[in-house]
Amino acid sequence: MDGDLVPGERNGVRFDQKKLYICTKTKMPSLDLESILKPSLRDNKALTVATKGYLQKYPVIILLFAVSWCPHCRTFTPELAKYIKKHAGVGVVLIPSEDDVDSFETYQRTMPWPTVEFEHGQKISPKLMKMFHLSGFPSAVAVTADGEMITDKVRELVIRDEPIVVIGEEEEEEEEDE
Numbered sequence: 001m002d003g004d005l006v007p008g009e010r011n012g013v014r015f016d017q018k019k020l021y022i023c024t025k026t027k028m029p030s031l032d033l034e035s036i037l038k039p040s041l042r043d044n045k046a047l048t049v050a051t052k053g054y055l056q057k058y059p060v061i062i063l064l065f066a067v068s069w070c071p072h073c074r075t076f077t078p079e080l081a082k083y084i085k086k087h088a089g090v091g092v093v094l095i096p097s098e099d100d101v102d103s104f105e106t107y108q109r110t111m112p113w114p115t116v117e118f119e120h121g122q123k124i125s126p127k128l129m130k131m132f133h134l135s136g137f138p139s140a141v142a143v144t145a146d147g148e149m150i151t152d153k154v155r156e157l158v159i160r161d162e163p164i165v166v167i168g169e170e171e172e173e174e175e176e177d178e
Contacts, residue, residue: 031147033061036124037093041114046105049114055145058091060164062154065129066138067097068107073138076155080140081112083158090142090164095128096121097137 034051041049055061064080066073084090092113098104101118108115116124128134132141132152140154142164150166151157157164 031143033143033145033147036128036147037116038120040117041093042108042117043114044109044111054091054093054114058089058145060090060142060150060166061145062090062092062140062142063128063132064092064094064113064138064140065097065125065134066094066107068103070137076138076158077111080158083161084113086161087163094121095125097125097129098122 033055037051039051041051041054043049062080062084064077066077068074080092084092092111094108094111094113094115096104096108096116096118098107098118099122104118115121129139132139132149134141134152138155139152140158141152142150142154142157144150144166150164154164
């Protein structure tokens with residue numbers, strides 16, 4: 001990403017201070033989210049959720065890395081819950097980063113989104129955080145359901161209550177029509 005966008009024009013797209021537009025064109029390769037997350041997730045009532053079906057419901061998926069012992073996480077996750085209610089088309093998957101399964105399960109029950117199974121989350125969390133260049137908690141990235149990186153500025157967007165708008169798709173559709 002080019003850093004924070006300022007009012008003006010970049011690559012033919014007009015930016016203003018009211019909306020932050022995030023481009024899907026990044027140097028990071030697409031991820032096979034269903035394979036990475038496993039075929040099933042678990043909701044806050046410990047029920048199984050099909051990963052593929054969940055991913056297909058949302059054009060934008062936020063991968064959330066949070067832990068129960070972190071005060072910033074306990075503050076951020078309710079804000080994220082409000083954000084996803086307000087901004088349609090955004091799903092969240094919690095990637096467990098806890099050391100203790102009981103603490104994780106208690107924390108996860110407070111969230112309205114599904115999670116990766118605890119043991120699998122412990123394996124993939126450090127790898128994904130390293131791949132996305134994330135450090136500390138909470139951390140979050142937004143990806144498309146197809147696994148294309150959108151932004152690692154999720155916390156900033158949630159705090160400012162700004163939508164995650166994916167640009168570039170309309171341009172690609174117009175090119176296909178020609």
